[in-house]
Amino acid sequence: MSEDARRPTLGQRVADLADLPHRRGAPRSQPATDDRPPEECDVLVVGSGGAALTAASAVLSAGGSVVICEKGSVVGGTTACSGGVAHIYANSLMAEAGIDDPRSDALAYMARVGYPTLYDPAAPDLGLDPSDFRQLEAYYDRGADVMARLAASGAVRMEAPWRMWDGQPFPDYYEFPENKAVRGRGLQCVAPGGGAGNGSELVRQLMAYCAARGSEVRLGHRVVDLVVDRGEVKGAVVDDGTACRRVVARGGVVFGSGGFAHSPELRHRFLRGPICGGSGVSTNTGDFVALAVRVGAELGGMHNGWWNQQVLEALDDDAPSVLDVWSVPGDGMVLVNRFGVRVVDEKREYETRGRAHHVFSGDEYVNRVLFMVYDRRTAERFGGRYPIPPPGAVVDHVVSGEGIEGLTAAIDERVRTRFPAVLPSGIGPIALDPSFASSLRTTVARFNGMAETGTDTDFDRGTKAVETAFHGPPAPDHALPNPLMHPLDADGLLHAIALVGTTFDTNSGPRIDSLGRVLGPDAPVPGLYGAGNCVDPVFGEGYPGGGSTIGPGMVFGFLAGEHAAGRAARVGANR
C-alpha cells in the first residue's frame, strides 16, 4: 500500500486541524431543549444562499420580522461560490436592448429542455403535467417582476448582464428553435463600483439589506425539527450547537437550505449511477427532505441534479470545496471512455458533459470515468486553465506518455495502482479495456480529420454559442476552420486527466406551488415553504441557461417570503 493510501484523506486532515467535527462523521447527539421561552418572529428562514436571503428580504420588505438560521460555519451557501447569475425571462435588460422574449416560445423552450420526454408542442400544457406547466408559467410571469421589486426595495439590483469574454451576453445552453432569445437572460447583481458582481457579492448585498433591518444570519444554527400545530407549521426547533430552542414563526418557515449533493446516503437512495458530490458547499446534506416528509409534504422527482465533472484524484479527498470542471479547456483535446471512444461534445457546458457519465450500456456504466486526452501544444496554449496545470508544472492528477501507447501505459498504471477497488464514492474499480490504445488511435485520427475540415460529424463540436462562450478566444496559433478543434499530435507527448460525474448540487425535494408553498398530496402544507435546490425544480431535468439554479431560487424564495409575511400579518390581525 502506498504512503498516500495509508494517509488520512485531505478532508479528514483538514477537519482535524481545524478542530471541526468531521463532516461525514457520525451524527452528533441531539442537545437537550433549553429552558428559554420560544423566540418569536414572523418568518423563520433556513439557509443563507440566494433563495433563503431573497425570502428573508421579501419578508423584511413587507414589514415582517425574520430569523435566519444557517447550519454551516460560513455564510452564502452554494450561491456564494458561484457566478451569482439568475436566468430571468423577458427581463428589463432584454427590454432595454430590444430583445423580444415571447411568452409562448419561452414556455416551449423551458418545457422542451426540462421535460424532453413529455414535451409536445401540440398538446395542452405542452404535454406536461398541468402543475408543472403552471410552475413554468409562474416563473416566466413573475421572474422579471420579482427582480424589479428586489431592486425597488433596495435589496439587490439584478441589472448587470452576464457577459462572455468578448462582451456579448452569455448565451443559453440550448439553441432549440423554440428559443427565440438565446442571449440576455443571465442577470448578475450590480457591484458597488458598477459592473457585475458574482455570487459572493449577491449574498453580501442581500445580507446587508437584512442586517440593516435587524436580521443577521445566525451561523451554526441547524433546524432539527418542525413545530406543527393542528396541521400547520408554526416554527422549528433550532440547534445552536449548545442547546435546542423553539422558534415560533407566525407566518411559517421558508427553507432555502440546498440539496443533498453531500449526503452519500441520499445520493445512493435517489440518484442513479456513479454520481459524486461536487463543488456545492458541504452543508448540502438534504436536511429538508426528512423534515418535510414528516409533516406530510409530497416529494417531487428526486432524481434531479445540476450535473458536472470533477477530477478523479479529488474524489476521495473528502475535502471542503472540491472544484468542478466548468469547462474543458483546449482545442486539441478529446474526452474518451475506458474503451478509448469519444462520447460527448467536449466543449459543451458542464450539464451536458456531466450527463454523459450516466450512460449504462452492456453491463456497466461505460462512461463512469472519462479521460481528457490532450497534447503538448494544448498543454502549452491552455495551461493554467483548470484542470490543465500551468505550463511545465508538475501535478498529480495528470498522467503523461509518449504517443498513444505511452499514454495508455501511464493511464493503466495509474488506475491499477491508485483505483483498483470500489472507492467510498462508488467509483471504481477502474481499468482500461484492452482495446483502449487501438481505439484511441482511431478516435484521435478521426478527430484530427474532422479538425482539419472544421466539422465534427459525430458531436457537432464548436457549433453552439455556449461552447465558444466557455472556450474563450481561439488559441493564437489556431488557423483552422473550427476554433474549438485542433488536431492532436498523437505521436508526441500526450497527457490525460481522469474525470468523473458529479452534481454540484441536487435539485430534488418536496413539490412547491407558484407561491413557494410546499405541497401535500391534496393541498399546500400550511406554513411550510421552500425554494432553490431543496425543492422540486421548476425546470424539471433541464438546465436552460446559466442562472437556472439561482434564478428560480430567488423568484420562488421571494414569493414564498412574501406569502409567509402575509400569513403572519393575518395571524397578527386576528389576535
Next chain:
Amino acid sequence: MKLAYLTLEAPRSDGYGSGPSAVLVHGEGGVPVEDMVGFARSAGLDGPIVVAFGNYATTPSGMEVGGLCWYRSLPGDAGTDPLTLTRAVVQLTDLLADVADTPTGSRTPADRPVLVGWRQGATVAIGAGLLAPGSVGAVVAINVLSSHLALLPKSLVASADGPPVLVVADGEVEDADPATARAELERRGVSASVFGDRQAGSGARPQTADGGGTRAGRENGEGPADAVGDFVRRVAHRPVAEGSPP
C-alpha cells in the same frame, strides 16, 4: 488533491548560487510566475525555486475555477473561509513533503526552503510554517492580511524550531498593515520581523523580532526585495533545534 508546482531551471549557467532554496506562493489573481521569480532572485534567493499553484479561486464575474488563488473569499465582512484556508495550508505542507527529495527539499536543516507568499499565499505560507516547522527554513509574508491570519486554525502556534517570519508591506496595497499582522502572529507566539510598517513613521527603523534590527526600510532607500534579502541572509543558517526533523 495535490497542488501543481513548477520547478525552475538554475538561474546561472554554473548552477545554483549559495542562497537558500525557496517555494513561492502566489496571491489571489495569480501573481505572474516571472514576477514572483524576479522578486525572489533580486532578494538573493538564487537556489532552487519551486512555484506552488493554489487550486482554488473565484473569478470576478463567473464560477469558481482553479489556479488563481488559495481559498474562498466570503461575502461582506466575513473575510475568508477558514475551511478552505486550512485545506490550502495542508496542501502546501503536502507539497513541501513531496519536493523534499528534490534539490528544493530540506535534506539538511540549513537547506529548508524559504516560503515566500503574497497576499493569500502569505497566509498559507505562514500556516504551513506553523504546521510543518521542520520543513520550512523561513517565511516571508508579503502584504498579508491580519484578518486572514486570524482564521488560521487555533492549534497552529509557534514551536521551538519554528521558522523565522518576515512580514512585508510593499506599499502596493492599502489594506495590508504589517503591524497588525505582527500583533496577530504574536498571539500565536510567533515573533515576526516587519518591513514597511506605516505606523512606524518616517525615519523610524523597522522593528525586528530578534532585536538585531534590519537595515531594510523604505526610508533609507531600500525596497522590499532588499529587506527580504537581508532577512534571508540573517536567518538562512540559523541554529536548528536538536532533534528537528530533517
